[in-house]
Amino acid sequence: SQQGEEDPQALSIQEGENATMNCSYKTSINNLQWYRQNSGRGLVHLILIRSNEREKHSGRLRVTLDTSKKSSSLLITASRAADTASYFCATPKTSYDKVIFGPGTSLSVIP
Amino acid sequence: ETGVTQTPRHLVMGMTNKKSLKCEQHLGHNAMYWYKQSAKKPLELMFVYNFKEQTENNSVPSRFSPECPNSSHLFLHLHTLQPEDSALYLCASSQDWLANTGELFFGEGSRLTVL
Numbered sequence: 001s002q003q004g005e006e007d008p009q010a011l012s013i014q015e016g017e018n019a020t021m022n023c024s025y026k027t028s029i030n031n032l033q034w035y036r037q038n039s040g041r042g043l044v045h046l047i048l049i050r051s052n053e054r055e056k057h058s059g060r061l062r063v064t065l066d067t068s069k070k071s072s073s074l075l076i077t078a079s080r081a082a083d084t085a086s087y088f089c090a091t092p093k094t095s096y097d098k099v100i101f102g103p104g105t106s107l108s109v110i111p
Numbered sequence: 112e113t114g115v116t117q118t119p120r121h122l123v124m125g126m127t128n129k130k131s132l133k134c135e136q137h138l139g140h141n142a143m144y145w146y147k148q149s150a151k152k153p154l155e156l157m158f159v160y161n162f163k164e165q166t167e168n169n170s171v172p173s174r175f176s177p178e179c180p181n182s183s184h185l186f187l188h189l190h191t192l193q194p195e196d197s198a199l200y201l202c203a204s205s206q207d208w209l210a211n212t213g214e215l216f217f218g219e220g221s222r223l224t225v226l
Binding site for chain 2 (some may be wrong): 006007033034040042043044045046088090098099100101103104
């Protein structure tokens with residue numbers, strides 16, 4: 001079964017608005033990652049947050065991690081049409097160091 | 112350009128055909144992966160290779176046969192596939208599977224259609 005699960009499954013916003021996606025996971029983690037996938041393309045790594053970190057920023061991206069709730073959020077500020085993509089959270093399985101992906105959030109940014 | 116190249120980008124094959132997907136990474140990484148992405152389903156990890164040795168076979172049917180001749184190249188040999196095997200097959204690499212730094216570098220994928 002998958003380790004992480006994103007919420008919502010789909011999100012549609014106007015350009016310039018902020019987009020927030022959430023990820024819940026089931027077991028203890030060493031780190032949690034977020035990836036983006038444009039339609040029909042490969043995934044691109046966005047940001048990694050370690051279990052001892054609570055918040056991390058990268059450009060217009062802000063990721064938070066709450067290990068007590070086993071959840072993470074990805075905030076994209078001042079969204080652009082080019083941010084339209086699917087966003088996945090991913091967690092390594094501690095026993096194998098395999099990275100397991102959630103089903104993703106499909107984000108549409110309307111110009 | 113992520114440094115991971117997959118060919119072909121698109122492949123259409125019949126159920127009796129034999130074909131292969133190729134992945135090459137120019138990043139000096141030691142671990143390589145095959146993922147399957149079907150419509151409306153999460154990415155499924157298929158195989159993991161670390162230093163050319165297969166370390167994970169995630170209950171993949173034998174009609175999918177991986178090959179890793181060296182740390183830079185990974186193949187997925189396909190034979191007698193089923194229409195439900197139609198999907199986007201993604202190759203990825205990472206520096207070292209044990210490092211747990213976690214970042215995967217993906218290729219653009221091979222879109223497979225089985226008729």
